[in-house]
Structures are given as structure tokens and as C-alpha cells.
Amino acid sequence: MKAVPEFREFNVTKALSFDLPRSVRRIRPSVNSLTGRVASAKNGVIQDSESSLEQDFLTILEFDPFVLSYAVQPTTIGWLDENGRLRRYTPDVLAKHHPIPSLNSPAPKSVLYEVKPRAVLRRDWHELRPRYKAAMKWAKKRDLLFHIVTDTEIRTPYLGNARFLLRYSDSVLAKxxxxxxxxxxxxxxxxxxxxxxxxxxxxxxxxxxxxxxxxxxxxxxxxxxxxxxxxxxxxxxxxxxxxxxxxxxxxx
Incomplete structure (x- = not known):
């Protein structure tokens, strides 16, 4: 079987350190979705986002006390489709979690996330499924997880609370x-x-x-x-x- 090259491969050890990788492709303004920038106290940088849904998810990651750091579009994965053609896929986010030093509770794995509206996921599932399967295999080889999150999981009362409470973080009160x-x-x-x-x-x-x-x-x-x-x-x-x-x- 023909080997599948992996485009813009990143060093996983470095990516999961405090020095998170930069996005492998530039996020540009779009007429089809609301692109934006999210200030991150956890990462010490401004994080770009491709949609309002992705901005909302980054807000949750910024607030979540179990998330140590995160990066947007950290790598691009290559795989062969059913016709043997080379395809590329860039996951939306890589999140690193705080370790939990307990014999009964090992440190959670870091997670690659795809952020997608549930309606789009349902409509385009036949087209999207192969790239997500490739991402799951890619992540498993590197001891990562791959998860898909949608507006159903993101746009909940928890998001509203996260937005509100981030206004009272240590860094904000200090100002x-x-x-x-x-x-x-x-x-x-x-x-x-x-x-x-x-x-x-x-x-x-x-x-x-x-x-x-x-x-x-x-x-x-x-x-x-x-x-x-x-x-x-x-x-x-x-x-x-x-x-x-x-x-x-x-x-x-």
C-alpha cells in the first residue's frame, strides 16, 4: 500500500509543551462565516478563529480549568481516498489538559478537535467521514484523541457562564x-x-x-x-x- 505523506508535520512533543505551534494555514476573513480573534491568557497570544462557533469553543477552552493550553489549526494531515488520490485535512484545535497525578486517574490525553455545526455534519457526513477517520488514526498513533464538537455541545448555558466569569478572571481584575x-x-x-x-x-x-x-x-x-x-x-x-x-x- 502506498505510504501517505503527512503535510506540515509538527513536533508533537513541542506542540504539547507550553510553546504551542502556530497555525499551519492563515485564517482569512470570509463572507460565509464570522472569522475573528480571541485573546488568550492561557496561551499569551491572540488566537484566530474561522467562525463564531469556533470562537465560542475557544471561549470554553479558555475558561475550562482542566485545559492548560490550546492551539488553532496545529497541523495538516494527508491521507489517500478510495480512489487513491491524496487528500488533506486540518483539524481546528489541539488542546492540552492539566495532568492529574493520581494512580486511579491518569493524566487525560491531549485532544484534537473538529468544530462543526451539527446541521453541516449531518448534511455532509458522507464527504466528511473519511477525513475524520484519517484524523482518528493519525491521533491514535501519537497518543492523542480526536473529537468532533458541534453547536449542540458548545452553545449551552455553560458557554454563557464561561463568557461571564472570564470577565472576572485574575488577569482582568488586576487591570x-x-x-x-x-x-x-x-x-x-x-x-x-x-x-x-x-x-x-x-x-x-x-x-x-x-x-x-x-x-x-x-x-x-x-x-x-x-x-x-x-x-x-x-x-x-x-x-x-x-x-x-x-x-x-x-x-x-
């Missing part, structure tokens, strides 16, 4: 001079003492001063975004959402 360890401590220690609460009830427990509640609230959103305070992020986050302690304040 406004709002880094205040004391406010974080009083929020987390009060929640740890009271048990399950809501944002509204927790702030009321801390102070009846509405101005001070307003100053504390960004730190509560920050703690939820960092995974220090628990909340069901698959439901729309609101002032009446149940919240609880995930990481006791004295153990961090």
Missing part, C-alpha cells in the same frame, strides 16, 4: 486594581462556615451594606471561575444559584 486577598478570604471563609448558600444570601450574611456587597461580588465570581467555589455551571448562573465550598480556604 482594575481589584486584587484584594482580604475580600476573597471573607467570601470563602463565610461560605465555608455557612455551607450551601446563594450569591445573594452569602453577600447578605457578610454585610448589609449594598455598596460593600457590590465590591465583594466580583471576588465571588472570580472564586467560582477559579473552581474554589462550587456551582452548577450547566445552569444559568444567577444571584439565586446554589453555591458551595469546593476548596476550603485554609487548604489552598
Amino acid at each position: 482594575y486594581g481589584e486584587l484584594d486577598a482580604e475580600r476573597e478570604h471573607v467570601i470563602r471563609s463565610t461560605l465555608f462556615t455557612t455551607g450551601q448558600a446563594t450569591p445573594r444570601s452569602l453577600l447578605t450574611e457578610i454585610t448589609k451594606d449594598l455598596s460593600e456587597q457590590g465590591r465583594l461580588l466580583p471576588w465571588l465570581w472570580n472564586a467560582i471561575g477559579r473552581g474554589l467555589v462550587g456551582c452548577d455551571l450547566h445552569q444559568k448562573l444567577a444571584m439565586e444559584s446554589p453555591i458551595w465550598t469546593l476548596v476550603p480556604p485554609e487548604t489552598e
Whole structure:
């Protein structure tokens, strides 16, 4: 069988380090989809995207605490079709996950993602299936996973919560001079003492001063975004959402 060359092959070890590869092809403005750029604190660079759906997925990766870093269009794969013709396919995203040092929970593999509207996937499945099969084989050889994600998985309440909470990340609060360890401590220690609460009830427990509640609230959103305070992020986050302690304040 004829060997299949792999175009613009990248060094997987390097790609999965902090020095992620640049896109193998330039993303240009399109009249058919909304291209854009996504600022990434995780990667320290601006990430291009080919569509609004891909932008939304990058937002989820940026927010997801289990994702260490990610790169857009990291490699192009070559394979032979049923007629022996050489074809090329470029996956949308490579994401590297934080290792989980546990005997019973090995570090998750890094994942190549294809981002596609479900309607397009259904309509063009016969044409798309061979390239995805080639990508799965390519990824398996390199100890990676290959996943397809659609608008059904991406455009959920979790995406809205991710967008909202990223506005209260450490890097954003630092720009406004709002880094205040004391406010974080009083929020987390009060929640740890009271048990399950809501944002509204927790702030009321801390102070009846509405101005001070307003100053504390960004730190509560920050703690939820960092995974220090628990909340069901698959439901729309609101002032009446149940919240609880995930990481006791004295153990961090």
C-alpha cells in the first residue's frame, strides 16, 4: 500500500509543551462565516478563529480549568481516498489538559478537535467521514484523541457562564486594581462556615451594606471561575444559584 505523506508535520512533543505551534494555514476573513480573534491568557497570544462557533469553543477552552493550553489549526494531515488520490485535512484545535497525578486517574490525553455545526455534519457526513477517520488514526498513533464538537455541545448555558466569569478572571481584575486577598478570604471563609448558600444570601450574611456587597461580588465570581467555589455551571448562573465550598480556604 502506498505510504501517505503527512503535510506540515509538527513536533508533537513541542506542540504539547507550553510553546504551542502556530497555525499551519492563515485564517482569512470570509463572507460565509464570522472569522475573528480571541485573546488568550492561557496561551499569551491572540488566537484566530474561522467562525463564531469556533470562537465560542475557544471561549470554553479558555475558561475550562482542566485545559492548560490550546492551539488553532496545529497541523495538516494527508491521507489517500478510495480512489487513491491524496487528500488533506486540518483539524481546528489541539488542546492540552492539566495532568492529574493520581494512580486511579491518569493524566487525560491531549485532544484534537473538529468544530462543526451539527446541521453541516449531518448534511455532509458522507464527504466528511473519511477525513475524520484519517484524523482518528493519525491521533491514535501519537497518543492523542480526536473529537468532533458541534453547536449542540458548545452553545449551552455553560458557554454563557464561561463568557461571564472570564470577565472576572485574575488577569482582568488586576487591570482594575481589584486584587484584594482580604475580600476573597471573607467570601470563602463565610461560605465555608455557612455551607450551601446563594450569591445573594452569602453577600447578605457578610454585610448589609449594598455598596460593600457590590465590591465583594466580583471576588465571588472570580472564586467560582477559579473552581474554589462550587456551582452548577450547566445552569444559568444567577444571584439565586446554589453555591458551595469546593476548596476550603485554609487548604489552598
